[in-house]
Amino acid sequence: AQSVTQPDIHITVSEGASLELRCNYSYGATPYLFWYVQSPGQGLQLLLKYFSGDTLVQGIKGFEAEFKRSQSSFNLRKPSVHWSDAAEYFCAVGVPNTGKLIFGQGTTLQVKP
């Protein structure tokens, strides 16, 4: 069965530091992969997605993610975190032709001044 694991429930980084949020998936074929961000009181905003092609994808707000098939991972990175990046981050895998997204547990990012 398809599943998504985000091993880190909570991460704290200092403003200006680099960030990597981990995501591992279980899926039989090449998945569609997504990262969403949820700020308090807001909906899920799409940060970036991977369908095929270049395994390093760029998203909004300076985020990027790298698809590594051998590790079944799709980790999210940002070179320098801003205080406004504090939010909850969700990794998701899309099951083609069903419209179904399977989400990870989410990682809460706290940014220290």
Place this chain on the structure above:
Amino acid sequence: EPEVTQTPSHQVTQMGQEVILRCVPISNHLYFYWYRQILGQKVEFLVSFYNNEISEKSEIFDDQFSVERPDGSNFTLKIRSTKLEDSAMYFCASGSGGETQYFGPGTRLLVL
């Protein structure tokens, strides 16, 4: 930039009551979805809807749930007889068919 909107933002209801959660998808989208997130748990897929019919549903989406697109702009989720365990944040999403889904801000439902 077009957005998915949802109303109400919060709803409190008594167990056994019917609730209707409303969504206005992005205007040129044809695919519509509902998800829910029970507090402290994962976001879970409920149902997808295309061409006026359900295309996929999860085991959560039992006979107590129904969806409808009553007009050209709204997409609704009805829970016929709410249970305590239906308390959750409900998210609507829409897409143009390219697998990417755009989410609304959610409706927080509390069943007492």
